Amino acid sequence: MGGHLLIQVVIFVLNVDYDDATGGSVTKSREVPGPPDPIGLAVDLVNSWDVMAHPPELLRDLTALRRLLAGSGHDDLGGRARQGDLGPVREVRAGIREVFEAPGEREAVRGLNDMVAGLRAVPRLLRRDRTWVLDHVPTGRPDLAGAVAARAATGLLELIRDGGWDRIGLCAAAPCCCVYVDRSKNRSRRYCCQLCADRMAHAAYRRRRVGSGR
């Protein structure tokens, strides 16, 4: 409680704009279900290995997998999920992380194009909540991990097509390795979540105190 209060004071002193620093997000994943968000799925999937958590593996069981899928509006996939899907989905996670860590836009696009080609993903319109959603069905890989990979990869390709490569980022609060997509208007996001923003603000405050000899 005392630590929490101290952080609140630090926030006030530094006048940190948290909405900018975290892109308006206070958590690493969306809590409220909504329409399918393939980009959110890609982010949540990568962040399901979180070195700041103990243990880092957050995709530890079937319940966690279903919760992750539902969190970005992919309940239809969650309903299909079985215990045996955990391992393959974790492998897909590693491939999607490589995209976030790619040195540039071209490399990221090449990786995503290769992934979609390998899945032989075919576009198909699905009826969801009185609206049409363009899905990409992995005809070359019928398992759940294939569907997760197809949605996450095509979501990221669409983001890049729309000029969003520079919205993809790695959390600046080392040693955190989580990723984010910056949805803030002025593209000022630097951290994956509020917790990391708080941690860095606290560290900066301590450095200032040491520097000023107080």
Ligand SMILES: [Zn+2]
């Ligand atoms: Zn972080």
